[in-house]
Amino acid sequence: MKADVILLLWLLLVTVYDFRERRVPNWLVLAGAVMALAALAFGIQPLGINWTFALLGAGVGFGFLLLFYAFGLMGAGDVKFAGALGLWVGLSALAPIWIAASLMACIHSVLWLALKRWPCFSRLAFLLVGPSPTFESGAPTRRPRIVPYAAYLALATAAWMVWGRQS
Template sequence: MQMQAMASIFLMWLLAIAVYDFQQRRVPNWLVLAGAVAALSALSFGAAPVEQDWAAALLGAALAFGFLLLFYALGLMGAGDVKFAGALGLWIGSSALLPVWLLASVLASLHAALWLVLQRWPVAPRLSLVLFGPSSRAAGNPPPQRVRFIPYAAYLALAAAVWMVWGRQSG
């Protein structure tokens, strides 16, 4: 029963991350911290929705944070994505990182491809507005220094939710 409750909390946290990142293109620290505290609490009480020990959870957090930190250092990813990945690693451990990363990367790649298509052929301006926000060029504003049009934390959250609901059952 406790594991099911923690699984629900985990899925609600993932949903909150995805919604916030899609809408704001950022992940707030308070939301990342809440997820990390919940994961640590679940581990402490033996109620983690993913069967793993402390070592696997901490390794997952370190690998996720460390790997995405490289992309942040190169200016390719925001800090919120990196911090979220570390908290996510606490929840899913090291064994689930690869499938979650792969699915999230496929989703983010599809997002980027759609962005490129809609930039060249604006056949669906409303879809473009929903996916990418208002164009600063259309408003006559100078473009921002760093444009983050792919909400990678949202795709990580969606991939983790898919893995949680379907992926664990087949493994």
């Protein structure tokens, strides 16, 4: 199986999982990071980046989104996914991917806010929120995750792989 197919399958899994559960599990992030490192080690990296750009991409991807996590604006899975994604795409691709993903997340949020305010569309707004968090007695409550940002990062990466690298 070619490494670009593996990358696309991983992105698909992350997208589906994040849209359905509003979280990205550690095993899925770790699997993507291990596959990216293996592709680098065996010289089959699908985007043609080297170790330096991959490690810089991982560091910047993780570090930049860590700031949003620190302010409670993003989940930890999104941050870890951005680090693993940086291993695949490298530093130079992160900016266009972030911009596209942030635009999609913005549209998601605006659509949710608009639909939530109109009584006839409140069920559609509920679909944009995702599953309700389950709370156990004594467990700290957390805010619901409205925007599946890792899914939008994955979709933006897939789009970038198809259209963005052709120049």
